[in-house]
Amino acid sequence: MKVAVVGAGAIGAYVGAALDRGGAEVHLIARGKHLEAMRERGVTVLSPRGDFHAKPHATADPGEIGPVDIVFLGLKAYSYADAGPLLKPLLGPGTGVVAAQNGIPWWYFYGLPGPYEGRRVEAVDPGGAVSAVIPPAHAIGCVVYSSTEIESPGVIRHVEGTRFSIGEPDGTISGRCTAFSQAMTAGGLKCPVEKNLRSDIWLKLLGNVAFNPISVLTRATMGEIAAHPGTRELVLAMMREAAEVAASLGSPPKISIERRFEGAAKVGDHKTSMLMDYEAGKPLESGTLLKAPVELARLTGVPAPNLEMVAALIDLLTRQGA
Known part of the structure; x- marks a missing residue:
């Protein structure tokens, strides 16, 4: 299997190194000192599961690679619309683009039978800008x-977790998903193929939709948010609203709100990715994590006052920083 990793940062380089270890033909697309280090020395993964080293091809020019079987997209979702020059040389007629993103994806209603089939989610695909590229x-x-x-250029610190659940938007178990799953497994990762990946998307989003923006507004860790009575209730209320939206779209989360909350709370004094991005002056993933769920709540007629309120606060905060 020929795989290109577009955006070979922390997650992308880790996946690329694992795939290379498993025997896939891997091409890493990156830039800067990280790219230079991977070209010269390959990728070193430091992991509690065992350290390993791989040296797949690394480049800044996808034109060197040509069409591939799978593109593993390690970019942030807000970068997708501008990724055309990176993706175009890699896409053949059957190329699968595995988008390792948080939150609601641009393809959400593609292949989903029902009243919203084919509808565009403007918060993540404004004017069809992402669909035009992917x-x-x-x-x-x-x-x-x-x-x-990234511990240092070319060196990835694996903290925890090896599961990358994948699935076709139409729910089929396709040959390309099966082949990619096998390649990931050969590299030491877990990669189940799910018929209803949307339930997994919502399950992860239940925590992100609340903890991430609240952490930015309060500068608090997940443990601090969970321990404070007021923010605890706000998180639970936002999670319940998101779960109702998911259920209205036919993808109710697989576990209870309380169990999902406790799982997130156990993470403890950990900063969310959105708070780390905010402190680093990077754009926030508010489109996929918050604006899109609000858009879907309005679409389905599910009341979501807490999601609406927090989304408004984050929107104002980001506008002030613009």
Whole structure:
């Protein structure tokens, strides 16, 4: 299997190194000092499961690679619309684009039978800008249950988790998903193919939709938010609203709100990714994590006053920083 990793940062380089270890033909697309280090020395993964090293091809130019079987997209979702020059040389007629993103994906209603089939989610695909770059027919959904960070250029620290759940938007178990799952498994990762990946998307989103924006507004860790009576109730209220939206769209989360909350609370004094991005002056993933759920609540007629309120506060905060 020929795989290109577009955005070979912490998660992308980790996946690329694992795929290379498993025997896939891997091409990492990155930039800067991280790219230079990977070109010279390859990728070193430091992991509690065992350290390993791989040296896949690394480049800044996708034109060197040509069409591939799978593109693993390690970019933030807000970068997708501008990724055309990186993706175009890699896409063949059957290329699958595994989008390792948080929150509601641009392809959400593609292949989903019902009253909203084919509808665009404007918060994540404004004016069809993302669909124009990554047609939904190429999309393979991916929910990441893994935490990694770049310790230094070319060196990835694997913190926890090895599961990357994937699935076709139309719910079929396709040959390309099966082949990619096998390649990931050969590299030491877990990659189940799900018929209803949307339930997994909502399950992870239940925590992100609340903890992430509240952490930015309060500068608090997940443990601090969970321990404070007021923010605890706000998180639970937001999670319940998101779960109702998910259920109205036919993808109720697989576990209870209380169990999902406790799982997130156990993380303890950990900063959310959105808070770390905010402190680093980076754009926030508010489109996929918050604006899209609010848009879907309005679409389905599910009352979501707490989601609406927090989304408004985050919107104002980001506008002030613009």
